[in-house]
Amino acid sequence: MTFVQNFPFFSIILSMFCAIVSSVLSGKAAKWLHLAMVTTVLFLSLGVLQYTLVTGESYTYMMGHYPAPWGNEIRIGPLEAIMAAAFALLMLLSVLGGLDHIEREVLGSKQNLFYILMDLLMSSLLALIYTNDLFTAYVFIEICTIAACGLIMAKKVGRVYVSAVRYMIMSLVGSGLFLIGLSLLYSITGHLLMSPAKEALENILPQSRYTVPMTVILLLLTIGLGIKSGLYPFHTWIPDAYGYTTPAASAVLSSLVSKGYIFLLIKLMVRVLPYGSLAGQHMTNVLFVFGIIGMIMGSVDAIRENNIRRMTSFSSVAQIGYIYMGLGLGTTAGMAAALFHVISHGAMKALLFVSISGLCETSGGRMDRLGLKGAGFRHKIAGLGFTVGSLSMIGMPLLTGFVSKYMFASAATTAEPVKMIAAWIALAISTTLNAVYFMRTVLVLYTWVPQEQREAKDYRPSGTEDAATLGLALMNLGLGIASPPVIAVLSKGLEIFG
Amino acid sequence: MGSSIFTNYEEIAAVLLFVIGLMNLLMQPNLVKKIIGLDIMDCAIYLFLAAKGYIQGRMAPIYVDGILSADHYINPVPAGLVLTGIVVSVSVSALMMALTICLYREYHTLNLDEIMMLLHKQEREEELRLLSEGAGEGDT
């Protein structure tokens, strides 16, 4: 075993250890520790990515002295590595983008706690990406949920408690459904690790006795994870959760937390579910329908919203719908498109949330469309960031949103004709709706206002925020221009994922 | 319907309790009752797991008299899962309790529906205020 193979384990343990140590540090030290930790994780993941691409295969890593069906293990391939790297990069940029807000909005004595939550969130995301064990996944889902709840209420002003309670209730319903699905799955397979569970399922699924239980189990697991990631009919907590907290937390929640659950779902579909099983087909059909409804209804809700942050949150519902639609196509191309959109939506949403915070700040804290009039003149970089993010959302060529939409459209051709046509129509409608509400907002930002209103009033310029905005905008551009290698890694990783 | 419906009483009880807990968590407007529902739901899952681990006529998984044969003890895995699960549910309940305290301090009620209504009203009034302000600015 080469030293590089230890890196995923190091990154998980490092983030947990930083969280533990941060409990006695001051806010400032915890901040630097967090930034250093995320940067280290980023480089470690890149190292792993390089290693797995060179060897061209995935490997398992025992957590302890005992091999697969007895001990815990994690499994690493190119797909996991690129996801970990992307998540670390997004985390770093989001936190940098909201750094000043964290300092202002979170009470001084509690800042180290905020960074503990961030550290543990990172570790749980990494564990969700790498784990090959269903019960480990459950434990880290709970860490992720509690950390997310902590991030929502860290600001302690206004209606954050209500947001946090609503988020917690929906999330707990999701975890409950996931846990009972997991217990039922354990009782018919006898394994908690994914690969042995798949073998067991391949043996027992041909017996008709297990068709109904398997369908119910898949339904429970999917709905559980769907609720947590904000699939359409279960999305009611999203606008509250993303709309009122500190910007770094909004960016992290919308671009990373929901994606961790989606990645786990993909893992379940590929690694646990035998290929082409009847229950699996039911599941993809359900996901497809929910995804399509979400794509349209999320955008409709966003159009009706006046508050810019809540509008962006509703747009998340629509984008999560895209991802589920891709998974629902039931083909490898659809899954690759969904995976690309996981990264691409992360980049877009983080950019939007970070730049929105800058825009609102220069408009006296107003978040309604009227108050933001001319905000693009007051804060040029945030205005630029919002424009780039919106264009990317709509699917402007050269930006990452275009690539995902193109991938979804071409992946639809690999599915059955009904699904293909439905997917295309939904893509067209959703793109139009996206254009309506994002362009409307961009136009508001650049409406002509008299010269004295172009000066920001009590605005404190922040270098890190501008740098993070620019970095995220560049990430959007880079993913849009240099998409072929990323897509190649994703499809290569997907091949050896199962 | 499969044949085990007449033997799996424990599992049936667990499933019924699970649905009761879940519905309480979703439907009760009172936050404390919601937390009780959450605990019922979690306990139902632990009951299910514990029932799955049981084997007729065997002992708890602690070595007695140096017997190492697997034919003497029940399955230890579900017990371990329940242990881990209990800690998770304790933490989650504590967090929900803390949130409930904060909400009560802020709104002086435990009824989530009432709180949502208050917030709706507040939001609408805020919107109206902003609108009237905007109109005022337009005039000058």
Next chain:
Amino acid sequence: MSRRNPKYPGSFWEHFTQWRRGEYDPSQGKMEIKAPGKKPERGSWLPSALSQEMRDDYELGMKRRIGAFQRVYRVMALLLALTLTVLLLVTVSFLPAFGDVNAPENNEVARRYIEKGLEETGAVNIVAGMILDYRAFDTFGESCVLFIASCCVLILLKVDRDEDPHSQALEDMNDRHYEPNRDTVLQMAARLLVPVIIIFGIYVVLNGHLSPGGGFSGGAIIGSGLILYLTAFGFERTGRFMTEKLIKSLTLCALGFYCIAKSYSFYTGANHLDSFITPGVPGEILSAGLIVYLNICVGIVVACTMYSFYTLFRKGGY
């Protein structure tokens, strides 16, 4: 015709009956209870810029909308509950029978845990061996859940006197107004029970690998002993030894040791290196490799967390 006992009025039984009906409170006038000073006003934070009519109209409309919505919601929820019940019942009916030896989960995994457990982990309690050695990563995650939950509760409830001196929460939280002072019965009981409870907790922690119990249950017992002590004697007494600094450093040491020890064992395991941790002689207190130390760590973390949950809920500090 009255059959009433002439001694009945004012007797214990009359008080008992009245107490049962809720008309009589035995503690009234006998214990030192201070009532809270002011009643919080409801809804006073609403901006009053709007006319009353507008508000009434709006409220009426909201009520109608919510009424209709709730009826639909109730029906939907009932349907959902029924569907879920039926689905789960059907699933359960297909599962292996209760107590079946040939059920899928009684496979080679459980067999190895039982047959090789003593040799490989050294723990007499198979479950302890399983969760702290075979599946230790889960258990470390579980301790982190507890840690992160206590961090969240700290964010929510910890009152910072320096930064937030006018917080209404401060006044609210000082609920020592409500509690009886110098309750002799409670104090006597606590004096007798607390040492026993704490010693029993320590016993459960230390014997986690030999008998039922372990870090979590033992820690919870110790924590409840501390809470009983706090209820009986108040914060002044417990504040002398359970300070914020002590709790923080204990948690840090325990979790840090846990993290480092397990990292060492994961690293050596995955890289097939020799580890200096040996199972030891089964049945002794200091056996079973790391398990006993990990149990102690978990016990410390759980006891501290339980205690700090309680103090944070009551007064927002240690």
